[in-house]
Amino acid sequence: MQEGQKRKTSSLSILAIAGVEPYQEKAGEEYMNEAQLSHFRRILEAWRNQLMDEVDRTVTHMQDEAANFPDPVDRAAQEEEFSLELRNRDRERKLIKKIEKTLKKVEDEDFxxxxxxxxxxxxxxxxxxxxxxxxxxxxxxxxxxxxxxxx
Structure with a gap:
């Protein structure tokens, strides 16, 4: 996939998560007016909620899957899987903080x-x-x- 297509897909998926269409600017419209701020607030809140749901699913999955495997290979595989999931969730936790910071900018109309x-x-x-x-x-x-x- 080419870089431009990759970015377009990423953008569309963020908009799809929020269930919104790309913003259609009107001629002479002021930048970051209330409609635009509301548009981005919806996107950011939906994205944050989706990430938080994933964190909750991970916690549930790890609690459900936590087993003491007698076989060292099985135990190592499970530990590696959990480690990977935790690293992913840590990245998502940082992204959630960045989204919260951005939502504050939207509220302060400094976005x-x-x-x-x-x-x-x-x-x-x-x-x-x-x-x-x-x-x-x-x-x-x-x-x-x-x-x-x-x-």
């Missing part, structure tokens, strides 16, 4: 603007990545700096 330069991030970018806090130019520069520091 949709680049934290670095202050320009509008853009509706389409935010639909693809609702927790984005940098415009595409600043994000690109940050990634270049990160590569230079690591390289």
């Amino acid at each position: 949709g603007y680049c934290e670095s330069c202050g320009v509008e991030i853009g509706i389409r970018r935010l639909e693809a990545r609702p927790t984005a806090d940098l415009c595409i130019d600043c994000k690109t520069l940050a990634e270049i700096r990160e590569k230079q520091m690591a390289g």
Whole structure:
């Protein structure tokens, strides 16, 4: 799958989770008006709820599946599975915190603007990545700096 298609699918799945269509901007519409903020609030809340449901399912699954296997290979396989699930849930927990931070920005009407330069991030970018806090130019520069520091 090509990168552009991958991003489009990701964006559509976030919108699908929320059960909303892509926002249709109207000519002359003010950026981050109440309708747009409401649109993103729905997306973020649905995404957070979906992630929290997954965390709950993991806890239930681990409690149900926890068994003391006499065979060391079976026990090791189960421990590896649990370890992988816990790492995934830890990433999701961090994402939930980022979603909560973004919802606070929506409530404060401080959402949709680049934290670095202050320009509008853009509706389409935010639909693809609702927790984005940098415009595409600043994000690109940050990634270049990160590569230079690591390289």
